[in-house]
Amino acid sequence: CPYMKPFIYMKKKGIHIINLNKTISKLHKYCNLLKEIVASGKNILFIATKKQAKFIVEETSKKNNMPYVTERWLGGLLTNFSTFHKSICKLNTLEIEKKTGTYNSLSKKELLMIERIKNKLDENVGSISTMNNLPEAIFIVDIVCENIALKEAKKLQIPIFALIDTNSDPRSVDY
Structure with missing residues (x-):
């Protein structure tokens, strides 16, 4: 995606190497925003159905008593x-x-x-089961896989934090 170009250091054998200097500053900024949301007692819904991210998202969410989705996204979870x-x-x-x-x-x-x-x-x-109302924000690992969750959050104007790959458009998320 051309919008990811500033975050790509170089391309080697068809694989994009991410520019860590540009990425780390954004990562720190958005982690602080997430900390503020959690400190205010609000929920963040974590979404990761990719095999590589399921375990870490589930463990971290359980440890912090946050809701999460690591299996198939159930359509309408946010909008209904x-x-x-x-x-x-x-x-x-x-x-x-x-x-x-x-x-x-x-x-x-x-x-x-x-x-x-x-x-x-x-x-x-x-x-x-800990969600009594809509989350204050959602955190998505790979917006290409979780495009339905992304669309639902956008429709409800829920802030979207995401880890995105170089084949994704960063304009589709808030942070």
Whole structure:
């Protein structure tokens, strides 16, 4: 992408070498903005479905009690958040009921059905179960892979932080 040219040091055997001097200054600036958002008690939704980034995003998000998506992006997660929030509430309710022993009087079949529902909800919305409302910002690893999340955030005017590759257009993100 021609807009990434200032951040490319050189091209060697078809591979772009990133200019670390220009990149590091931007990285420090945007990390400080992210720290301010977190310090104010607001959530940042981290999104990384690429195999290379899944683990680090999941571990870091869990450690900082932030919502994250490392599996398939569920269309409408941001633009139709009220529906997803109902699923999050249902999951939280099921977990509380399980801990308090509400299910002790149920039959094996009923327990199995509830467990299946809980597992499906956990698979779909478990990583965002701490989100009670839309995030203050989103952080995307690779906007080419996460283009639907990018479009949803733009539509809702949620600030977008991203790590982008040299084949991406940096104008499509805020930071």
